[in-house]
Amino acid sequence: MNAKIVLLPGDGIGPEVIAEAKKVLEAVGTKFDHEFQFESHLIGGIAIDETGNPLPEPTLSACRSADGILLGAVGGPKWDDPNAKTRPEAGLLKIRKELGLFANLRPITTHEFLIDSSPLRREFVEGTDILFVRELTGGIYFGPSGLEKHDDGTETASSTMVYSTHEVERVVRIAAEAAQKRSGRLTSVDKANVLEASRLWRKVAERVVREEFPDLEYDVVLVDAMAMHLISRPSTFDVVVTGNMFGDILTDEGSMLPGSMGLLPSASLGSDGPGLYEPIHGSAPNIANKGIANPLATILAAAMMLRHSLNLEEEANAIEAAVDSVLRSGARTKDLARGDESTLSTIEMGDRVCSELTT
Ligand SMILES: NC(=O)C1=CN([C@@H]2O[C@H](COP(=O)(O)OP(=O)(O)OC[C@H]3O[C@@H](n4cnc5c(N)ncnc54)[C@H](O)[C@@H]3O)[C@@H](O)[C@H]2O)C=CC1
Ligand SMILES: CC(C)CC(=O)C(=O)O
Ligand SMILES: [Mg+2]
Numbered sequence: 001m002n003a004k005i006v007l008l009p010g011d012g013i014g015p016e017v018i019a020e021a022k023k024v025l026e027a028v029g030t031k032f033d034h035e036f037q038f039e040s041h042l043i044g045g046i047a048i049d050e051t052g053n054p055l056p057e058p059t060l061s062a063c064r065s066a067d068g069i070l071l072g073a074v075g076g077p078k079w080d081d082p083n084a085k086t087r088p089e090a091g092l093l094k095i096r097k098e099l100g101l102f103a104n105l106r107p108i109t110t111h112e113f114l115i116d117s118s119p120l121r122r123e124f125v126e127g128t129d130i131l132f133v134r135e136l137t138g139g140i141y142f143g144p145s146g147l148e149k150h151d152d153g154t155e156t157a158s159s160t161m162v163y164s165t166h167e168v169e170r171v172v173r174i175a176a177e178a179a180q181k182r183s184g185r186l187t188s189v190d191k192a193n194v195l196e197a198s199r200l201w202r203k204v205a206e207r208v209v210r211e212e213f214p215d216l217e218y219d220v221v222l223v224d225a226m227a228m229h230l231i232s233r234p235s236t237f238d239v240v241v242t243g244n245m246f247g248d249i250l251t252d253e254g255s256m257l258p259g260s261m262g263l264l265p266s267a268s269l270g271s272d273g274p275g276l277y278e279p280i281h282g283s284a285p286n287i288a289n290k291g292i293a294n295p296l297a298t299i300l301a302a303a304m305m306l307r308h309s310l311n312l313e314e315e316a317n318a319i320e321a322a323v324d325s326v327l328r329s330g331a332r333t334k335d336l337a338r339g340d341e342s343t344l345s346t347i348e349m350g351d352r353v354c355s356e357l358t359t
Contacts, residue, residue: 002035003310006066006274008059008095010044011079011088012283013293013346014072020295020350021070021302024322027354028306028315039066043095044074044088044283054091060098068309069276070302073283088283097137100270102167103174104247105304106132106280108234108254108264113328117259117336120231127235128257131182133175134247136268138167139197141244161197163243168204174269175241176213185217185238189226189246201243223250230254251280260335262294265301267308275309277301291345294333296323299353322356 007022009015022038029036041059048054054074063069074088095101110118110128118125143160150156172188179186188205190198202220209218221229223246230237230250234257242250255261261281268276279297287293300323307316331352334343344352 001310001312002037003067004037004039004065005305006062006069007038007040008043008063008069008071009040009046010072010074010283011046011076012073012285012288014044014074014283016072016288016291016293016346017279017295017298018070018072020346020353021298023350024299024319024353024357025302025306027357028319031318031357032312032315034312034315043071043091045076045079047091048079048086048088052086054086054088055094055098060095063095063099063274063276066274068305069274070298070305071276071278072298073279073281075283076285076288093141095276096268097142099268099273099276100137101268101276102135102137102271103171103269104132104134104136105178105267105269106134106247106251106254106264108132108251108257110234110258111324111327113324114258114263114336116338117332119256119259124232125234125257130234130237130254131175131178131239132247132251132254133171133178133239133241134251135163135167135171135241135243136247137244138163139244161195161243161245163197163201165200165204168201169208170271172205172208172241173212175239176209176216179216179239180213183238184215186213186219187226187237187240188218188220189223189240189242189250190220191223191246192220193222198243205241226250227253230257255280260294262297262333262335263300265297265299265304267301267304269308275305277305277309291347292334292343293346294335295346295350296327296333296353299323299350318357319353322353325356326352 009018140161143162145159192198192202264280303316303319306312
């Protein structure tokens with residue numbers, strides 16, 4: 001197959017992990033006889049530096065005509081000035097919105113061969129296999145916001161959580177369909193005891209499940225309690241659907257179940273057009289340019305791209321199997337190593353996955 005893949009390396013460790021994922025995609029292309037054409041474009045802080053815009057028009061139009069989009073990460077202290085006209089993160093929010101990518105799939109699975117990399121005790125972590133479905137183009141990251149300056153020099157700022165019936169319906173359907181294909185359990189997470197937007201979320205989610213997916217085992221959990229249950233009984237969850245900010249926070253927390261943010265990929269999907277695939281982590285400025293970032297989340301995001309956007313299931317499985325086998329062999333980047341275990345660099349880890357694929 002011929003496919004155009006747009007790479008958006010971004011900032012910090014973004015270019016380092018994207019380089020490894022590209023290498024793995026090239027290895028898969030050679031193994032399965034595909035022609036992947038790669039085009040790199042600007043997003044985030046580097047795009048602000050070069051064009052003044054965190055999502056320049058050429059980037060957006062290249063993405064619109066792509067078969068799949070793979071993103072590293074955006075942001076960093078260089079662009080953190082609260083008085084700046086724009087921020088790197090605005091580019092990421094805008095591309096998600098412009099491409100209509102309302103459903104963000106974030107799988108969290110633990111494996112026997114990685115259990116010792118988790119900071120949590122084995123008995124809590126074992127058997128975890130959760131698919132988070134995070135709403136991605138609504139909620140508090142997209143509602144009206146403002147900053148008011150007062151005469152006495154103080155300020156008032158606001159960010160508003162807004163959800164409409166349609167936004168909840170469509171993401172709950174995606175989650176419910178995924179649950180039907182898995183263990184048939186769906187949990188919706190909200191803060192309906194306090195937030196009006198969550199009360200609408202809960203009402204709509206319950207109706208969609210009752211009317212369209214009556215066979216699912218369905219429950220609702222408040223987000224604060226979910227933060228606890230995610231650690232104390234993660235293996236009891238199957239598919240979890242939640243709003244934009246709650247999903248963002250809970251999945252970073254959930255990354256400690258397998259042991260590192262550097263392991264978790266994500267797929268952002270809309271009703272049509274290309275999907276966008278990225279690790280769940282950010283630009284990790286504290287480890288950028290040191291050659292120690294874990295590239296596996298981005299490599300696994302590339303596998304999700306092959307599966308969901310290019311319909312290449314066998315190729316996606318091959319990447320996932322190669323990653324499993326490399327980890328099973330004991331290979332660890334610094335984030336996963338315990339004690340004085342020896343560690344691989346970002347590039348060495350990418351190389352190990354490639355050679356596993358080609359043997
Ligand atoms: N999707 C994106 O582009 C995202 C961007 N950000 C941005 O990233 C910047 C840094 O944010 P942080 O809060 O520090 O979150 P972060 O996710 O970049 O890093 C959190 C911690 O995890 C570690 N980490 C992250 N990815 C890793 C990897 N692949 N291998 C090994 N260790 C890894 C980092 O070293 C750090 O200690 C900010 O500007 C933030 O806005 C944050 C989250 C998502
Ligand atoms: C806009 C992003 C920085 C939000 C985020 O942290 C994420 O999508 O994981
Ligand atoms: Mg996040």
